[in-house]
Amino acid sequence: MAISPDRTQELTAAGLNLIGQALTIYDSDLKLAVCNVPFQRMFELPDELVTPGATFEDTIRHLVQRGEYGDVADIDGFVAERVDQALAFEPHYMERKRANGRIISVEGAPLQQGGWVTVYTDITRTRQQEALLQARSEELSGQLIDYAEELSSTNRELAAMNAALEEAKRELTEIEARTRLTTEMMPAHIAHVDASGTYTYSNRQLNAVIPGRPSDIRGMHISAALGTSAYDRIAPHLEKAFDGNPSVFEFTDDASARRIRAAFTPDSRGGAYILSMDVTAEMQVRVAMQQTQRRALAAQMTSGLAHDFSNLLTIILGLQSKLKRAEGLPQEAAELIDGTLAAAQRGGSLLGSIAGMTAQRSLRPEATEVRQMMANLRTLAEPTLPDAITLVVTDTTPDRPVMLDAGMATDSLLNLILNARDACGTKGKIGVSVKVVHDTWIEWQVEDTGPGFSEQALSRGFDPFFTTKGAGGSGLGLPMVYDMTKLAGGDLRLENTQTGARVTLRLPYRPALSAAMGLVLLVEDRDDLRSVYRDMLTDLGHSVIEATSADEATALLADLPEIAFVLSDVQLAGEATGIDLTNRLAAGIPILLMTSLPAEDPLFKAAQRAAPLLRKPFSSDTLQALLAPKSAKEIVA
Template sequence: MQADPHAMMQAGLNLIAQAMSIYDDDLQLVTCNRPFREMFDLPPELARPGAPFEATIRYLVQRGEYGPVDDEDVAVRRRVEQALAFQPHYMERSRANGRTISVEGAPLPQGGWVTVYTDITHIKQHEGLLRARSEELSEQLLTRAEELAATNRKLQATNAALSEAKRELTEMEARIRLTTEMMPAHIAHVGADRVYTYSNRRLNAIMPGRPSNILGLHMADVLGTQAYQAVLPYVEIAQEGRASSFEFTDEASSRRIRTATTPDGDGGVYILSQDVTEETQTRNALQQTRRRELAAQMTSGMAHDFSNLLTIILGSQSRLLRMELSDEAQPLVSATLSAAKRGGRLLDRIAAMTTGRDYTPTPCDPAALLRDLKTLATSALPDGVRFSLEDRLGPGRLMLDSGQVQDSLLNLILNARDACAGAGRITLTAARLKETWLEFTVTDTGPGFSPEALKRGLDPFYTTKGGEGSGLGLAMVYDMAKLAGGRVRLENTATGARVTLRLPLREAPRPAEPGLALLVEDSPDLRDAIRDMLRAQGHSVIEAASTEEALTLATQVPGVTLILSDITLEGAATGLDLLDRLPANAPPCYLMTSLRPDHPLHRAAKSRAPVLRKPFTGADLGQFLATGQQP
């Protein structure tokens, strides 16, 4: 038979020599031990849990425990009021029966208080005997000895209360530190001397390459010259008493950092820093999409009219060619036809740039992409131009729009070919940059970019090839990079020109194996249907309707192997917010949506994760989870 824990605890309390009682916030008895009942000769009803403190005090007053009193009600009320405003205390009191007791009280963290009563009659008698038998000791020395003994007892009681308070503060500090260390941001405080006095040890996660333990270090030594100079003006503003928020690029890690500074009122500054690299890349992609839409609106009408004019010109010149013309007129008509056809091709290029397909990354083997590109490039180069490929990416699949990336790289290689003028060397290098960017670099041994080309090379219609160029090649590469959230840089080297194309580095999710799937969908009917599809493919399924529910399940339920989430969910947060808030070790997340392909959320999602358009069948879902691509 299992022992009663309450009975065991009560038996243990009864073995304690001192009397003890515990009352709660409502001044009702929680528990007491046998010595408490025996010391004050309490009736059974006052020693049971729930007995009112006031009734016990009234009983003791009536028994003469506190000596003669003028007004019983006043004496009881005074002690009850003292209990309601309870403070830690230690005192020694002579009882009506001639015994002397010490009373030590301390608060409890959960409310209420515990009081310990110790019979110190023998100690007091010993002190009296010492006084009587030590006539050689001065009265002052004896008095000091007694005071010291009483003070020591009070000190012990105070130390016990302080130890309990210290324990509570230590636990509170540990909870606060654990909470701050779980936040996806770096929280810190620097003093007036800009030396770190607090950190939640998340700096290394936000700005890789920095130390985690930075207490006692100066900001300049921790951040480095470039980052420190970027944040210094805002730290100075905060030290003057004004809060601020700003963004900067940390060149050491290639991360985009958003930082907020708040003054502490004593010359120091609280600093909150977040990594917003992916957010910035997505924002740039959306801005480029909006620019495209605006350009398409502005040019569509003009292109329509211009196309009609070219059609009239081509028709007229074709009729002229069928007529009997002079030898001088024949070349003019042919030249006009050639120029009109070139104008038509130019319209096609403009249409491709303003209304072309979106950047749609899917799982891709970059090594295979580069091998195919080398085959295409080599066949397009003359014998005097050598081409070399340096693949430093390593194994693994990445999220890329392989068609647009390959077209852009081929465009850069052909531009380099033209710059080499039949003889030279072209090198394509592919590498990872600080696990943030995928960087492609095309270098050549041509004459390099002119100062004007360095400034205007990415502008539409700017060309250095005269009548042979449209001026849209590099502009289309730039357009693709911006749609992806990346960038293009033109520069010269000691031996020629260099074009650098950077794209966001996104690891492709692992193909989904049968396991525990987290389905995030706010429509009960759709949840039922998709749950059945997942189970038919061997998955076990747990479900959520909102981002908050999904985060709780993803972080607390062990064994989740994949997350399939709708973009629009219950509440204000979306599937993109779920992506942002998932921990680094979270399983792969796939998105699905019924939004139009041109919807901003749909466009933003396609640059972040595989997206499956609704409606879909079970076979479509299986292919999507296996390849990460829309069937």
């Protein structure tokens, strides 16, 4: 039965307290890490100087002021000299006579991790015996033999104690190494800062959580490690931790575009423990789920009202049309009837827009060539622009397909271009740029040379029915773009530039699967479904090998390095899931998960974060769309 680390630490401390020598271990900052009871007794030290964290400088100063080193004229200089000697971390052995007449030996050795271990031995009796033997060697020859034997026995005990201390040092080193290895393998940043905000510990994972940051940050101030923007966001929460109050919060790092969740836990010395992790994928899924729920609620609230209002508009249109056909109406009445008919027809169009916003809409991402989509967008947009308005499209995305609902993205961008056209008037310039931001987002920016957004438009631009176009606008354009963006887990921002307005649209960056024709591993525990999916894959030109569980699939992947692609159900035979299989895959092997679970199921959400997810049931065309880029012609359709 393995002994727990806490039990090992207790046994080690008990063993150190039983030896007859005093022992201390100071870290590289000259702070006490370990000492035994004989150390306190030998030098009659107060409790605060034998508590982990006590400084070497304070201990030396206490001993000097108490007269341990005799009459010292310059106490500060004496203490500083001892501290400098300690910081050199050189092996040493010395003997000195204390103020109380006792003689001690001091033996120090540096540690590989920094700091040193020191053993103090009271050798007063040994030195007295040596002096006595020298003075009375002729008269006490018999006693000399006895003392020599006693000294030899003492030396053997000392050797045994030294061996025990070496073993204790080795065990402490192994415990520290195992702890560091465990923390450095975690997908999170674990750290500690002291009361000044300086890192005293880090598991070297900061750059994995926030790309672009250093990994070796011990001794660095947290503001320098995080950068000004991120530090300004966490500073209030860090101050709460310094005041003794724990804090858990999320923030977006501007430099890396990552969403970070952080937890600050105060320690007992004015500092704080830090746990932070990247929750960007979780945030994207959460935003999409929240927007879906809002849409469902809005649809429920408006469907009944829209139905009744549509009936009322139908009656109004019918009565006004009948009234218009009546004979003998004055000219003023005819104009009022035309106005009423126009208003009723506009109300009908408005109802259609509301229905479009609240209707059930499912996201259908497919492998899409962004450059082809942007070329198609230009083709759609340019005929709608006056001759004096120039459209400039800039695409710096990688030349590889991405997972996008191309139709939804094109609709959103076209809506933004038309808004920019209205802002420019008869002449101007509209710029549309697209790029990938830190492999996290695909970002479009639509800029124009119009007058820019008003303060009211910046704050209310996404509100339904808000418009600055007067009677010519419905106020539903930007809200529909916002709705589609949030449905995909993205973000939409409005801002002004020095030359006009800018709208930034971000969607999660999901590189499309690049499954070349070859051997596909199909993992499905139901025989009937596995047969259907096998036929789909073979019809698409793939060879197929099958498994029913994640463990079976793992074994096949190890034996068959030529497997080019994995199609797996989320729920499989055995305890492991398709998500577990995703985590076991070697780098470079693409995987597509499939499931019939509802969107609110936790396993569904976990699968969305793990890999591209295909909802059952699906057709061969749907599967092919996820494995091959969508052409410009198909995007138009």
